[in-house]
Amino acid sequence: MRRWNGWGDEATVVELPSNGQAFLAARIGAGQPLADASLAQVLAQVPASRLAAHPLVSLDAEVRVRHARGQSLPDWLAMREGTFGCFPDGVAFPETAEQVRQLLAWAAEQDVLLIPYGGGTSVAGHINPQAGARPVLTLSLARMNRLLELDEASQIATFGPGANGPQVESQLRARGFTLGHFPQSWELSTLGGWVASRSSGQQSLRYGRIEQLFAGGTLETFAGPLELPTFPASSAGPDLRELVLGSEGRFGVISEVKVRASRLAEDEAFYAVFMPSWEQALQGIRTLAQARVPLSMLRLSNAIETETQLALAGHPGQISLLEKYLALRGAGIGKCMLTFGVTGSRAQNASSLKQAKQLLKRFGGVFTGTVLGKKWAANRFRFPYLRHALWAAGYVVDTLETATDWVNVDHLLDLIEGGLRNGLAEEGEQVHVFTHLSHVYGEGSSIYTTYVYRPGGSYAQALRRWRKLKTAACEAIAHNRGTISHQHGVGRDHAPWLALEKGPQGMAALRAIAAHFDPERRLAPGVLIED
Amino acid sequence: MRRWNGWGDEATVVELPSNGQAFLAARIGAGQPLADASLAQVLAQVPASRLAAHPLVSLDAEVRVRHARGQSLPDWLAMREGTFGCFPDGVAFPETAEQVRQLLAWAAEQDVLLIPYGGGTSVAGHINPQAGARPVLTLSLARMNRLLELDEASQIATFGPGANGPQVESQLRARGFTLGHFPQSWELSTLGGWVASRSSGQQSLRYGRIEQLFAGGTLETFAGPLELPTFPASSAGPDLRELVLGSEGRFGVISEVKVRASRLAEDEAFYAVFMPSWEQALQGIRTLAQARVPLSMLRLSNAIETETQLALAGHPGQISLLEKYLALRGAGIGKCMLTFGVTGSRAQNASSLKQAKQLLKRFGGVFTGTVLGKKWAANRFRFPYLRHALWAAGYVVDTLETATDWVNVDHLLDLIEGGLRNGLAEEGEQVHVFTHLSHVYGEGSSIYTTYVYRPGGSYAQALRRWRKLKTAACEAIAHNRGTISHQHGVGRDHAPWLALEKGPQGMAALRAIAAHFDPERRLAPGVLIED
Known part of the structure; x- marks a missing residue:
């Protein structure tokens, strides 16, 4: 059963090793546990729904609680304290695009606000209802989770938008394919959510970001459906997939997603290399990326993350031996752990591995083989x-x-x-x-x-x-040339900074598009564009 | 001197080999030459300009003739017959973004239509003025052609939008970089034009389309400048580069372009392989692409193109020997020529070549080495x-x-x-x-x-x-799932079919954006969106 007040399935528990707690206590002081609220306490707060009855809409209190918050830190604190403040008035569970269109029409008729909902994993406040005069209906796409079509020649898979990571991969793998999109939230987040928030997966170096994987589909809007046909590429005007990618529910509800799948790779492996210093590590990783060595993932921890990861890994005896070995090879204090992966044919992977090793060696890298890489792969969704x-x-x-x-x-x-x-x-x-x-x-x-x-x-x-x-x-x-989000989206939490990035003309264009598709401002209010 | 009524420099002449003419005559009949008009005859038709004087605007008749038409077939016929029909009232040559803004303001004040103009190489009717009540000013960006900045760490080059292919490459190569964007129009077409029309270069397999190369810049609009900062990637809402890519001058005038350059590759080579049949060739090329073998270009001619190319290549004796050899190896009648390139490090190129050869051999491919590949590279801009x-x-x-x-x-x-x-x-x-x-x-x-x-x-x-x-x-x-253009853009010639691709909601969104940036419909009328 999924946790109502935190991440993931109740059956999965990740422990903090005993030396990890000491590590933190030495750095920031002894922990300060706070008491959690119970689900019963929260259920008691849920007010009566302001929605009329509708066959696709649940008004059940627990369902409303379970769709009220995402996974941001404020969400976490609210769920733990039991101070939700606001709940959706109901949760709709359409099963078809036609039902999504019906719900949009019903929302307009009933003067209801709509929050499109995928896996509920937003860490930027995308799905939180706000207090206001109009009732709020959360529109969950969870039941639209099937692989509807697979064009094996073009490697295009058509999915319902509510398919989560495991649903996407299991349905594709049964046919010999993979999407290759593995954000850390993969267990719970959905294809439609990835598209709406411009997600990036851990192996984006091979498979691309969701922008590259999203080939087309349908966005249901108050102005009518926006249908995006698939093309491998086009120069016929602006790419309208950008009206869906990063739209965060403001322009419409995604009812179908077509993605570019890949055949399962023949071979895959992950390796760890320790770099003697941050400066050398940074040069090494940049050189690897700019040389286009065909890797599938690259991740470089700075010295403090490397130290923290080794401390939290458990097995202090083994780690100590590793560190002695690394120090002898020149990667002592200040060392940085670099993990990389190769995914593809055996021939290409052998070539990529050789190129990466040679190149990183020039920057002092100490190669340690696949042990830590395997550990990374085993734990990739556990953080x-x-x-x-x-x-x-x-x-x-x-x-x-x-x-x-x-x-x-x-x-x-x-x-x-x-x-x-x-x-x-x-x-x-x-x-x-x-x-x-x-x-x-x-x-x-x-x-x-x-x-x-x-x-x-x-x-x-x-x-x-x-x-x-x-x-x-x-x-x-x-204020320093960073994007306000590389992979989490804008939501409400980042919206105050978006105008710095998009500029006044960019924001005006976004508002013009929103005004066209949602003139009554019914969809995902306050998300992406501040109201 | 650039030809006023056709392609390229007057000094460059590409001959039709004598057997080429016989080849065509046997297939479609004897040629039917038509007489050409002279420049003097055309100059005599140029009417007085309706524009007021402006220091940045030329009203010279020959300048107006030379900016009246692109390189589409209707343009060709009009230039050859001397029936231009319509000329711009003047041509502006701004040298700075500030001057572009001044010209926009002046156009609004004087009630003038504006046609942004890069290299004048459109093959879809992008730059042709139309008869109408309002004067037409063509805005040439030819003088804004310099490399303004090169961030060598991030490999971001900032250019004026009017830099043509040779100007882009010579300025980058002097610093050890390349853009790697080589459309067939490369000698004359410009960076701004590539961006505005979503161009694709011959080595897009390595370097990406212009969509991937375009990192940011500035679009001057009647609502104000749209400034696009550079990020390697972002999930902060819709990617507003798509308001510039494929905008074809409808939303504004590009005044600065930032592109993702690459360091010059260590090694490059092009090879030819003959495939025994179209079916095998098609499977081979698809398998190569889907296996992500790191090639820089791939081109597959069908049997008739292969036959035509060999006939037009001259040297019939050598070609005959080649064909005998190929037939012995299994690539006889119906054979299809496949050309591929590798660009990168020697290590990766050796691996890529080996993978490509092995894979194509499975589909009956007969590898012939670099002779024809070199010929392709030498003639790549001559067609x-x-x-x-x-x-x-x-x-x-x-x-x-x-x-x-x-x-x-x-x-x-x-x-x-x-x-x-x-x-x-x-x-x-x-x-x-x-x-x-x-x-x-x-x-x-x-x-x-x-x-x-x-x-x-x-x-x-x-x-x-x-x-x-x-x-x-x-x-x-x-009507059969093709995009109306993969690399030439929409212009006026393809505009009637755009709605089939974008759908009613897509067209409505494009109109909403155009109405925001250009409410008086002054820019590139009739281009992209039919008026």
Whole structure:
């Protein structure tokens, strides 16, 4: 059963190793656990629905609770404290595109606001209903999760928008195909959500971002359906897939998604290389990306993340031996762990591996084989579960991310980490901050930063601290050539900074498009574009 | 000196080999040369300008003639006959973005229509002024052609929009970089034009289409400048680069272009392989593309194009020997020539070559080494000059192109070729038609068809025949899942079919954006969106 107040399935528990807790205590102090609310306490708060009855709409209190919040840190705190504040008036579960169209018509007729809902995994406040005069209907696409068609020659798969990662992959793998899209939220997030929020997967280096995978489909709008046929490429005017990609529910509801699948690769492996210093690591990863060595993933942890990962890995004895070996080979204090993957034919993978090893060696890289790479692959979707263990130990963890051009990566990373690390200095609190680069491009890289802090004595204090930290980081990003999001989207949490990136003319164009498709401002209010 | 009534520099002459003329005569009959008009005859037709004087605007008659037409077949016929019909009232030559903004303001104040102009190489009627009450100012960006900045770390080059292919490459190569964008029009077409019309270069398999190369820049609009900052990738809402890519001058004038350059590759080579049949060739090229073998170009001629190319290559003795050798190896009648390129490090190129050879061998491919590949590379920009030689011999040649998913490539190709081949049957005329696939993708391929016909006794008849043929092909494309253009853009010639591709909601969205940026409909009237 999926957790109602946190990440993932209740049966999956990821523990914090005992030395991990000591590691954190030494850096930011002893944990400060806070008491959680029960589901019964929250259910008691759910008000009567303002919606009329509709055969596709559930007004059940628990269903409304389970669709009220995403997975942002404020969402987490609200769910843990039991202070939801606002619930959708109902949740619709259409099974066909035709039913989605019916629900849009019904919402217009009944003067209802609509929140399109995929996997409920937003970390930017995409799906939270707001208090207001008009009732709010959350439109879950969970039941539209089937592979409807597979054109094996063109490798185009047609899905319902509500298929989550496992549903996408299991249906494709049964036919010998993969989408190759593996965001960390993969277990719960959905194809439609990936498209609506411009998601990027861990192996985007091979398969591309969702922008490259999304070939076409249908967006149901209040002006009528926007149908996007598939072409391998076109020069016939602006690419209207961009009206769907990143639209975050503002322009319409995605009712069908066509994606570019790939045949399952013959061979795949992941490797770890330790770089002696951040400077050498950064040069190495940039050179790899710009040389177009055909890798499927590349991830570079900075020195603090490397230290933290090794501390949280458990097995301190083995880790200590590894570190001694690395130090002897020149990767001692300040070393940075680089993980890379190859996916493809055996012939190409052998060539890619050789090229990558040779190139990284020029920058002092110490190759350690597949042991840590296999560990990365085994744990790739487990990190979000760690929030539970940290929370139980009295720590709050959140992540944020951006992307910027290579010339600016190091500078922006320093600003973000510095802003977070010193963000609670006036309260005398330490923040543990670490970063990795993944999703590298010829032009630049994403920057993915994790920060751990203590909640203080109360939920209110935990939220105030988060707001301080988040604001410091977002200001640093938006004023220093970073995108406000590389893979999480805008939602409500990033909307205040979007205009800095898009400019007045860009925002005006977005408003003009929204006004065309949703003149009564019924869809995902406040998301993407501030109202 | 650039030709005023045809392609390229007057000093470059590409001859039709004597056996080439016999080859055509045997297939579609003896040539029917038509007499050309002189520049003096055309200059005599240029009416007085309706524009007020402006320091940046030339009202010179010859300048106006030289900016009145592009390179479409109707343009060619008009230039050759000397029946331009309409000329711009003047041509502006701004040198800075500020001057572009001044000219926009002046156009609004004077109630003037504006046609943004890059290299004047449109083959779809993008830059032709139309008769009407308001004066027409063509805005040439030719003087804004410099490399303004090069961020070597991020490989981002900032250019004026008017830099043509040689200007882009020479300025980048001096610094050790290349853009890698080589459309057949490369000698004359410009960076801004490539962006505005979503161009694709011959080595797009390595470097990407202009959509992937275009990182940001500025579009000057009547609502104000749209500034697009560069990011390696972003999930912050719809990608507004799509308001510039494919905008074809309808939304604004591009005043600055930032592109993703690459370091010059260590190694490059092109190879030819002959496939025994079209079926095997098609499977081979699709398998290569879907296996992601890192090639830089792939081009597959069908049997008739292969035969035509070998006939027009000259050196019939050598060709005959080659054909005997190929027939012995299994590639006889019906053989299809496949050319591929590798560009990159020596290590990767060696691996790519080996993979490509092995894979194509499975489909019966006979590898012939680099001789024909070198010939392709040497002649890659010379094909447009051949129109002159064919015209002098009394033949009309035109090309058209689309792209579609693999499942539909063969079917659509047959429809296009059939429509053209039988397009003049009611007049008892033969049309010589041949095709290649290039720009291959995992999902599908472009289809590029060339057709040669006789003009009949007059320019009017030549144009009528063209319209029949073009319409037949466009109808086949638009009603059978092809995009109306893969690399030439929409302009006026393809605009009637755009709505079939974009749908009513897509067209409405494009109109809403155009209405926002250009409420008085001053820019590129009739282009992209039919007025």
